[in-house]
Amino acid sequence: MSFPPPHILVFGAGKSSTVLIDYLKRETRRRQWKLTVADADIETVLQKLGTEMHTHAVQLDITDTEKRRSLIAAADVVISLMPPALHYHVALDCLDLGKHLLTASYVDDQIKALQQQIADKELLFLCEMGLDPGIDHMSAMQLIHAIKAKGGKIHSFLSHCGGLVAPESDNNPWHYKISWNPRNVVLAGKAGAVFLKNGEEQALSYEQLFRASGNVTIPDLGELAYYANRDSLSYIPKYDLQDCSTFIRTTLRHSDFCKGWTTIVDLKLTDEIVTYDTSTLRMSDFLQQHLQQHRLSVTPEQLSSDAHIQAMLLSLGLNSEQPIHKGICTAADILQWRMESSWILEPQDKDMIVMLHEIEYELNGQYKTVKSSLVVKGEDHLRTAMAKTVGLPLGIAAILIAEKALPEKGLHIPIIPSIYAPVLSLLAKEGILFHEVED
Template identity: 85%
Template structure:
C-alpha cells in the first residue's frame, strides 16, 4: 500500500525565508517529500524554489480562508512566516485540520488561549523558533541547565542579540543596513522595556530607551551598544531563574546607531498617528511641517545641535529637496521609505548576527561567570545571516517533526532539552556555533 509523501507547507517567502527554503528543498529532496511555499508574490516564490519537481509555488492572499485551508489540509507540518497578526488564522486552521505549526514569532494571547485544545489534539505548536526569539532561548537554556546540573546558582543573566551590518560592508554613518522587515526596525522599542537589575524591577520608556543604552565587548568585534527588549520579566519563570537579581534581554547595535535613534525618537519621526499628504511635498517641506505640528525645538536646517547626529539625519535625506509622492503618510511611513532607500544591503554586502549570553553564578561557594558568543555573517544580500539564523531553526524543527523524531506535543517555545538539544546539534552542522569563555 502506497502512502502519500510527507508534505511541508511554508507561508511566506520574504527576506527571512530564503535560507529556510534552501534548507527544506535540500532535505525534502533527500527524503522524497513534498514542499509547498505560498506567498502573495508568486514570482518571488518561483525564484526561491527553482524548478525542482517535488516543490510547489503557490500564489496566495493569506486572507483567502478557503484556499488557505486547502493548502493546510494537504500538509503534515506548517511553517508560518507571515506577519504575527496573521498567525492566529493559520493556527485555527491547523487546529481544526490536525496539523503541526511552527512560527518564529512571540506567543501572543490568542495563540496562548488555544493551549489546552492544542494538547488535547496531540499537536505541536512551536513558537519563538527563529533567532531572537529562538536560538537565544535554546542556547541560553542549554547553558542554564548545564550550570544547574553542576549545582550552580545563577545570580545574573544578560542575553544580547542583534542583526548588524558586517564591518567590511559598513559604509554609512548609522552603521546599519536592512536585512529584515524594515517596519520592525522603525517601530523597535516603542513599547519601552521592563527588566530586573540588582534586585529591582526597572522600566524605561521609549523616550529614554536608546539614551540609556549599555555597552558590551564582543570578541574580535569590539564594543557594541545594547538597549533592553520589551518585557524581560516574563522570561524569568520560563527560564526558571527566579533567584536571579539581574535578568535582562537586549538588542545589539553599533553605539552610534543608539545615539542617532534617540534623536529620531525625540523628533517624533516614528509617529504613526499624524498624517501628511505627500504627493506634492518634498522631504524638506515635510520636515518643516512636522516640526511645526509637534512644536519641536529644532529647525529644518539644523535637526540637532550635535554635529554628528545632524549629519546622520542628513544622510537619510530628511531635509533634502527630494519629492516624496507617497500619498497620505505618517512620519513613520516616510522614515521607513528613507531608511529603505539609504540603508540598502547591496548584492555584495554582508550582514552579521551577533549574540552574547553573560551569566554569573555561584558554585561551591565561589563566584563564577561564563560568556557564550555567536557571530554569523551572511553570504550576500539574499542569503543573509538574518535569513540563516531565523530560517534554519524552523527548517530543522520541521524536518525533525515530520520524520517523527521530535515527540513533544502542545504549545511550546524551545526552552526544553528535548527540543533544543537536537536542533542546536544540527545548527552546528550548518555553521551556527557558540564559543564559551569561563572565569
Template identity: 65%
Template sequence: MLTTQHILVFGAGKSATVLIDYLKQKTTAHQWKLTVADSDLQTVEDKLGTADGCKAVQLNILDAGKRASLIQDADVVISLMPPSLHLPIAEDCLAYGKHLLTASYADPAIKALASEVRNKDILFLCEMGLDPGIDHMSAMQLIHRIQAEGGDITSLYSHCGGLVAPESDNNPWHYKISWNPRNVVLAGKAGAIYRENGTEKKLSYADLFRQHTSVSIPSLGTLSYYANRDSLAYIDLYALPEVKNFLRTTLRHPDFCKGWAAIVALQLTDESLWYDTDGLPIQDFLKQHLAQNKLQECFDAYMNDPLLNEQFSFLGFFSEKPINKGKCSAADILQWRMEESWLLHPTDKDMIVMLHEITYLLDGKSRTVKSSLVVKGENHLRTAMAKTVGLPLAIAAVLIADGSLKERGLHIPVTPAIYEPVLTVLKQEGILFQEQQILNS
C-alpha cells in the same frame, strides 16, 4: 516507516531564502513534498527553482478557502507571515490537526489555543527563529548545564542584534536593513521591563535608546545595547525565579543608538498624524512635522551635533526630493527613507551577533560564562538574518516530519527535547557558539 510528509511554508520574503533552500534539500532527500505560498508567485518560483516535489503557490493569505485547502493537505506548516496574520493560520492548523511553527512571539491569541492544541495531539512551536529562538535554546542549554553542575545562577544578560558586517559598514548609522523594515521603525515602542539588582526596572520608549550601555564582543569590540521588551516574562520560562539580574537586549552600534534616540525624541516614528505627501519635498515635510509637534528648537539643538547632522542628512531629511506617496504618517516616511538609504547592496554582508553573560555561584566562588555567536551573511539574499531566522524553523519542521521531535502542545524552545536536536543540527550548519569562562574576584 513514515508516509510521505508534506511541509507547507507561508511567506517567501527576506527571511525565507535559506529556509527554502534547506527544506528543498531535505524534502528531496526524503522524497517528501514542499509547498511554498506567497502573494508574489515569481518570488516563490525564483526561490524554489525546479526541485522535485516542490510546488509554488500564489496566495492571498486572507483567502480563507484556499488557505484552509493548503493546510488540510499538509503535515507541518511554517508561517513566515507578519505576527498579526498567524492566528487564522493557527486556527486552520488546529481545525485540521496540523503542526505549526513560527518565529514570532507567542501572543495572547495563540496562547489561548494551548489546551486545544494539546487535545489535538499536535505541536505549535513559537519563537523558533533567531531572537526569539536561538537565544532561548542556547541560553537554556547553558542554564541547564550550569545547574546540573550544581551552580546557582545569579545573573543573566542575553544580547542579540542584526547588524551590518564591518567590511560592508560604510554609512554613519552603521546599519543596513536585512529584515522587515517596519519592525525596525517600531522597535521599542512598548518600552521595556527587566530586573536589576533584584528590583523591577521600567523604561519608557522615550528613555529606551538614551539608556543604552555597552558590551564587549570577542573579535568585534564594543557594541551598545538597549533593553528588549518584557524580560520579566522569561524569568519563569527559564526557571530562574531568584535571579537578581535578568535582561534581554538588542545590540546596535553606539552611533545608531545615539541617532535613534534623536529620531524617537523628534517623534519621527509617530503613526498618528498624517501628511499629504504628493508633491511635498522631504525637507518641507520635516519642517511641517517639527512645527506641528513644536520640536524645531529641539531639532536645532540636535543638528549642532556633527554626527546627528550627518545621520539625518544621510537619510535624506534635508533633500528637496518629493515624497509623492499620498497620505503618510511620519513613521511611513521614515521607513521609506530607511529602505532607500540603508539598502543592503548585492555584495553587502550583514551580521548576526549574540552574547549570553551568565554569572553563577559554584563551590563558593562567583563565575561568569560568556557565550558568543557571530554569523556573517554571504550577500544581500543569503543573509545571516535569513540563515539564523530560517534554519531553526526548517530544522524543527524536518525533525517533526521524520518523527524525531515528539513534543506536543504549545511550546517555545526552552526544553531539552526541542533545543538539543535543533542546536546539534545548527552546529553542523556553522551556527556555533564560542565560550569564555571567567573566575570573578
C-alpha cells in the same frame, strides 16, 4: 500499507525565507518528501524554488480562507512566516485540520488561548523558533541547565542579540543596513522595556530606552551598544531563574545608532498618528510641517547639537529636496521609505548576526562568569545571516517533526532539552556555533 511522503507547507517567501527554503529544498529532496511555498508574489516563490520537481509554488492571498485551508489540509507540517497578526488564522486552521505549526514569532494572547485545544489534539505548535526569539532561548537554556546540573546558582543573566551590518560592508554613518522587516526596525522599542537589575524591577519608556544603552565587548569584533528588549520579566519563570537578581534581554546596535535613534525618537519621526499629504511635498517640506505639527522648537538645519548626529540624520535625506509622492503618510511611513533607500543591502553586502549570553553564577562558594557568543555573517544580500539564523531553526524543527523525532505535544517555545538539544546539534552542522569563555 504505504503512506504518502511527508509534506511541508511554508506561508511566506519574504526576506527571511531564502535560507529556510534552500534548506527545505535540500532536505525534502534527499528524503523524497513534498514542499509547498505560498506567497502573494508568485514570481518570488518561483525564483526561490527553482525547478525542483518535488516542490510546488502557489500564489496566495493569505486572507483567502478556502484556498488557505485547502493548502493546510494537504500538508503535515506548516511554517508561517506571515506577519504576527496573521498567525492566528493559520493556527485556527491547523488546529481544526490537525496539522503541526511552526512560527518565529512571539506567542501572543490569541495563540496562548488555544493551548488546551492544541494539547487535546496532540499537536505541536512551536513558536519563537527563529533567531531572537529562538536561537537565544535554546542556547541560553542549554547553558542554564548545564550550570544547574553541576550545582551552580545563577545570580545574573544578560542576553544580547542584534542584526547588524558586517564590518566589511559598513559604509554609512549609522553603521546599519536593513536585513529584515523594515517596519520592525522603525517601530523597535516603542513599547519600552521592563527588566530586573540588582534585585529591582526597572522600566524604561520609549523616550528613555536608547539613552539608557550600555556596552559589551564581543570577541574579535570589539564594543557594541545594547538597549533593553521589551519584557524581560516574563522570561524569568520560563527560564526558571526566579532567584536571579539581574535578568535582562537586549538588542545590539552600534553606539552611534543608539545616539542617533534617541534623536529620531525626540523628533517624533516614528509617529504613526499624524498624517501628511505628500503628493506635492519634498522631504524638507515634510520635515518643516512635522516639526511645526509637534511644536518642536528646532529648525530643520538644527536637528541636533551634535555635528555627527546631524550628519547621520541628514544622510537619511530628512532635509533634502527629494520629492516624496507617497500619498497620505505618517512620519513613520516616510522614515521607513527613506531608511529602505539609505540603508539598503547592496548585492555584494554582507549582514551580521551577533549574540552574547553573560551569566554570573556561584558554585562551591566561588563566583564564576560564563560568556557564550555567536557571530554569523551573511553570504550576500539574499542569503543573509538574518535569513540563515531565522530560517534554519524553523526548517530543522519542521524536518524533525515530520520524522516524528520531536515527541513534544502542545504549545511550546524551545526551552526544553527534548526540543533545543537536537535543533542546536543540527544548527552546529550548518555552521551556527557558539564560542564559550568561562572565568
